[in-house]
Amino acid sequence: MASTKIIIGHIVISLFFLFASTQCEVKSLNVSTLCIKEERVALLNIKKDLNDPSNCLSSWVGEDCCNWKGIECDNQTGHILKFELNTYVICNKTVRMVPTDLGNLSNLHHLDISSSDSSVWVRDLSWLSALSSLQYLGMDYVNVTNSSL
CATH class of the missing domain: 3.80.10.10 (Ribonuclease Inhibitor)
Incomplete structure (x- = not known):
């Protein structure tokens, strides 16, 4: 049970960083094309x-x-x-x-x-x-x- 929580925690953290990096990339593309x-x-x-x-x-x-x-x-x-x-x-x-x-x-x-x-x-x-x-x-x-x- 504890290992399942750790795996889910890693997935959540990974998704957070993926989302955050995607947002930064999209924002930088919008700014740079002006x-x-x-x-x-x-x-x-x-x-x-x-x-x-x-x-x-x-x-x-x-x-x-x-x-x-x-x-x-x-x-x-x-x-x-x-x-x-x-x-x-x-x-x-x-x-x-x-x-x-x-x-x-x-x-x-x-x-x-x-x-x-x-x-x-x-x-x-x-x-x-x-x-x-x-x-x-x-x-x-x-x-x-x-x-x-």
């Missing part, structure tokens, strides 16, 4: 500068920009790693300028601002120098004719 506030603000500034009559950026609401369309974040740091603006270029074909606020996404690894035609243009390329982590830059058909460095 995007960085400064980067969310930069994205909202970019959104403000874009002409979006088709409402392609409708998912860009709330505190967690990691769940926004065209955005991917590091699961542990919350930094934005991937931004695909070409999704919105396809959705809205009007002429637009690439916002310089992209330079505020300093941890960005993947940036695609490609267009299907030359309706997207860049006036100033100096923001590119702030993207020191950039590994991929897609700028197909982006008009850089009168761009300054």
